[in-house]
Amino acid sequence: MKFRSGRAVAQGSEGIRLAMESALTARDRVGVQDFVLLENFTSEAAFIENLRKRFKENLIYTYISSVLVSVNPYKELEIYTKQHMERYRGVNFYEVSPHIYAISDNSYRSMRSERKDQCILISGESGAGKTEASKKILQYYAVTCPTSVRVETVRDRLLQSNPVLEAFGNAKTLRNDNSSRFGKYMDIQFDFRGAPVGGHILNYLLEKSRVVHQNHGERNFHIFYQVIEGGEEDLLRRLGLERNPQSYQYLIKGHCAKVSSINDRNDWRTVHRALSVIDFSDAEIEELLNVVASVLHLGNLQCSSDDDGNATITGENQIRLLSRLLGMPGTVLREALTHKKIIAKGEELISPLNVEQAAYARDALAKAIYGRTFSWLVQKINKSLAHRDSTYSDRNRPNVIGLLDIYGFEVFQHNSFEQFCINYCNEKLQQLFIELTLKSEQEEYEAEGIAWEPVQYFNNKIICDLVEEKHKGIISILDEECLRPGDATDFTFLEKLEETVGKHPHFVTHKLADQKTRKTLAREEFRLLHYAGEVNYNVTGFLDKNNDLLFRNLKEAICESGNGILNQCFQQEELDDKKRPETAATQFKNSLAKLMEILMSKEPSYVRCIKPNDAKQSGRFDEVLIRHQVKYLGLMENLRVRRAGFAYRRKFEIFLQRYKSLCPETWPNWKGRPSDGVATLVRHLGYKPEDHKLGRTKIFIRFPKTLFATEDAFEVLKHTIATKIQAEWRGFHQRQKYQRQRWAAITIQSWWRGGLGRRIAKHRKNAALTIRRFIKGFIYRHKPRCPENEYFLDYVRYSFLMNLKRNLPKNVLDKSWPIAPPALSEASELLRDLNLRNLVQTYCKRITPEWKQQLEQKVVASEVFKDKKDNYPQSVPKLFVSSRIAPNEINAKVLQLIESDKIKYAVAVTKYDRNGYRPRARQLVVTADSAFIVEEAKLKQKIDYTNLNGISVSSLSDGLFVLHVPCEDNKQKGDVVLRSDHVIETLTKLAMEADKVNNININQGSIKFMIRHGKEGIIDFTSGSELIISKAKNGHLSVVAPRLNSR
Ligand SMILES: Nc1ncnc2c1ncn2[C@@H]1O[C@H](COP(=O)(O)OP(=O)(O)O)[C@@H](O)[C@H]1O
Ligand SMILES: [Mg+2]
Secondary structure, eight states: OOOOGGGHHHHHHHHHHHHHHTOGGGHHHHOOSBGGGOSSTTOHHHHHHHHHHHHHTTOOEEEETTEEEEEOOSSOOTTOSHHHHHHHTTOOTTTSOOOHHHHHHHHHHHHHHHOOOEEEEEEESTTSSHHHHHHHHHHHHHHHSOOOHHHHHHHHHHHHHHHHHHHHHEEOOSSOTTEEOSEEEEEEEEOTTSOEEEEEEEEEOOOTHHHHOOOTTOOSBHHHHHHHHHSOHHHHHHHTOOSOGGGOGGGSTTSOSOOTTOOHHHHHHHHHHHHHHTTOOHHHHHHHHHHHHHHHHHHTOOEEEOTTSOEEEOOHHHHHHHHHHHTSOHHHHHHHHHEEEEEETTEEEEEEOOHHHHHHHHHHHHHHHHHHHHHHHHHHHHHHHOOOOTTOOSTTOOEEEEEEEOOOOOOOSSBOHHHHHHHHHHHHHHHHHHHHHHHHHHHHHHHHTOOOOOOOOOOTHHHHHHHHOTTTSHHHHHHHHHHOSSOOOHHHHHHHHHHHHTTOTTEEETTTSOHHHHTTOOTTEEEEEETTEEEEEEOTTHHHHHHOOOOHHHHHHHHTOOOHHHHHHSOHHHHHOOSOOOOHHHHHHHHHHHHHHHHHTSEEEEEEEEOSOTTOOTTOOOHHHHHHHHHHTTHHHHHHHHHSSOSEEEEHHHHHHHHGGGSTTTSSOOOSOHHHHHHHHHHHHTOOGGGEEEOSSEEEESOHHHHHHHHHHHHHHHHHHHHHHHHHHHHHHHHHHHHHHHHHHHHHHHHHHHHHHHHHHHHHHHHHHHHHHHHHHHHTTTSOSOHHHHHHHHHHHHHHHHHHHHTOOOSTTOOOOOOOOGGGHHHHHHHHHHHHHHHHHHHHHHOOHHHHHHHHHHHHHHHHHTTTSTTHHHHTTSOOOSOSSOGGGSOHHHHHHHOGGGEEEEEEEEEEOTTTTOEEEEEEEEESSEEEEEETTEEEEEEEGGGOOEEEEESSSOOEEEEEOOSSSSSOOSOEEEEETTHHHHHHHHHHHHTOGGGEEEESSEEEEEEETTEEEEEEEEEESSOEEEEOTTSOEEEEEEOOSOO
16 A cells, blocks of 8 residues: 555554454444444434544445445545455455445446346535545446456546546536536446446436526536636637636636636646547537537627617627637527517517527527537437447346436525425435335345334325426426416416415425414425425526526527537427427426436445535534435435344354354354354344344344444454464464475375386386396207397306406416306316416516526426425425525635635535545535535535536435545545535535536435445435434444425
8 A cells, every 4th residue: 555644644544444443342433334233323413423433533434234324535545546446346245344345346246146237326415525436436347347458448438438527517616616517327337247348328407507607606617617728729719719717707707717726727638638538539529619619708798788778799709709619600690699589370570689688598598508518418428438239139238337426405595496406306316215225125024034014214205296296296387387378477386386285294385384484484485395304495587497498599590500519409300399398397307207217227225425514624524514414315214214123134144154153052163054053142142032033044133232242242252262263273274384294295205206116116127027038048048149048148258257357366376267158168268378378477577586596496496306305395485595605604715716706505514524424514615617615715625517427315304415426537536425404405506507407316225426436335314213324333324314204
């Protein structure tokens, strides 16, 4: 909602209003929102007090049941926004605070749901807000009804017809700056979708006298001022007008051509725009304005009296202008305005008029052309609003909502013919109201099966009859006087009235009245006791106004007019028609009768408008003035009729829904029929049988106090319930939230599980397929490659190769190798070979020269001694060393002789003498070409390898060995018997250096050797527990060697 500081008050109280209106208990402060709930419904004071309370709170609307009472706030209230319209749209009438929108919506919905035509009757004094109310209703429909492009045009036209009608039919009066001076009934037609598709306007009784005369403080119709103030220079020139209202006699009678609250210039723009929206062509606008201008020029026509007392027109300029604007020769007009034509006995007589008569004729012409132009305007608007859809047959015509914006009761100091008509109209409307309300009440009672109790109310039919009855009614008498030949006057009319209706209880005149009443009545007045109160009518002018005469020759002249509009308004047939035209009162009576017919065929809603003060001020509540209106609008009568039976009625469901918490049996939910529920509830609440009735669908409560007691109890209980409901609601809300989350989780889970399941199933299926293929492949495995076994074979190969890859032998000694499938046996062998080679190659690459040498020596040792000498196995794990004696342990002299870099190996040995076998410690030094036996610094013996014939050892574990050298050589001292602790190493190295590997002899039992040429020694070897080397008795060297390895 927009917030404008200037409206802060109104808006603030709007908030309060909503809050308070929501509870009936706020009634102390803001009153009741429906007058039927007033305890003391017959008290006017209570009624007004309720209005006052609400008015102070800016609550301008109050119901009398379905009748809306509206008090003019004289300020803009923020209650007509789009949001407000939405709030009232489609809701139950009683659920929201009273509003004009509620009435509009209710009618609209009734029309839509029941397909019954509706009408909304808006009545009230001038300035009470009728026209505003009808505009609000129209806007509500324009905004809330469904639309389409076509409908939009109609909607715009419906809305735009208003400013045009108001320009021509409204004027500033003392009571209202924008007073409608005509009655208006407007039909809005809706199509089957509920969209406004057309409209039709009926106008009633335009106050034509205003054209030529205005009371002090009042103005002529707006359009005159608008054209003068707002018209372009060019337009004014064409119309021959000055931009100054003071120049025109017809505009200055009220001495207030300018009013601060009215902006004629802006209004002109609005009207001009609206005219084009409602289909006026430029030519039509021009002709319309020509009529408007003509009226002004007519007003300025002056007459003077010639010598014979006859009128002559002096304003030559005006005649020229008029003849141009009206499209007729000036002479014709001049002649017509100053003469009168009478047809007597088939002969036309033309007689001149005097000045007074000429002025009368002029004014009559001005009124006539303006009045008829206004009717033409309405017809023109109707054409533009006409619903042109051919799909609607008569049977299937669109539904309508009628809006009646018509003058309310008018009571002035002096009341004339107009007030008589207006008040008669209101009598008729009241009659309609009574008939329809009573009828609907009675129908409701009947429908609900409740006995009808006669209602005491004032039926104003008697007054309607007094006015309109044929031959006997006031109108008939008036007409009679008008038509009567002879010199009928207003006074003869009054006398006739006294004669004819003088005995009527609602009619009084000065002559008929008693002493007391006579003081309040002038001689020329008659008094009617209307349903709303007494009104005195002054008979002066009644005949004239009723005749509404335009001299025949003036009519003839206008018929010749070149102005298109006047041409349509004044037609020759009218002149040819010999019958007298209907009088104004009869016309009005007939149009009212038609209106009543229209309204009777529809379902009515009522808006009663009240003006809070005469000063057009906001916030002022003039009690006297309001009491007057309450009376004249017949609101107390309305209320009495509504309250005659029961003050309050509601559908069972709605009643039960609201109050069910007050009875344990109906709370929280009533399972049975609503009617039984209500019966249980009211029994519990202690309603007396005479205070209420249960109908078929509704409960009827006779007195408001019964309802209020219930409402108050509800109010008290509400808070407890509210807390409970809150808790329940929160719980419910949380549960719902939880359920939603749970559901979401379950959904996610199931999707996830689904996905997972599908994946597993896919796996299983694949697995089964694989297994099947596998089995098949297994069966066909010996067949040549074919589709059945190719997978299997491939798999077997693959898995063999993968297995092989994982389990390849890591070193040369590892002889493991997976078993290859038949198809791969050859490849397997090749691979195995390759792998071995590869291992060997890498192994070999890693071998150092020293290690290579070691291995070569070990290989040789193995070839020589393996399984041949008992202590060989013990030597295997022990690495051969490069030398057992460090060079520095060899005597320097020896080294000088041998050259140290030639030494390949040296070892401490024991030498056994050839004679006696005495052991001597010696060093054996091996070089590239010889072996030396060294004793300290002495080179005891050099054995060239060429001389080394062989080497003998035993098969036992001893370290003895014999180097065989030839004895012939003297340098040589015979075979040498040595012992080494590292016999295997020593011999291997020596044999390899000497290239005598194949010359090592391993002997069992004994070794023969040459001591010197021809002399042999023998070494006997036996096994024993420990090594013993000694000379045996037989002269042999006896060696006992421990057995190390059993064979
Ligand atoms: N609901 C309303 N809100 C604000 N102002 C209003 C309202 N009704 C009437 N008025 C004021 O009262 C003035 C007269 O209202 P109007 O409808 O022309 O009276 P009526 O048609 O009954 O003679 C309007 O020009 C407007 O200023
Ligand atoms: Mg009005």
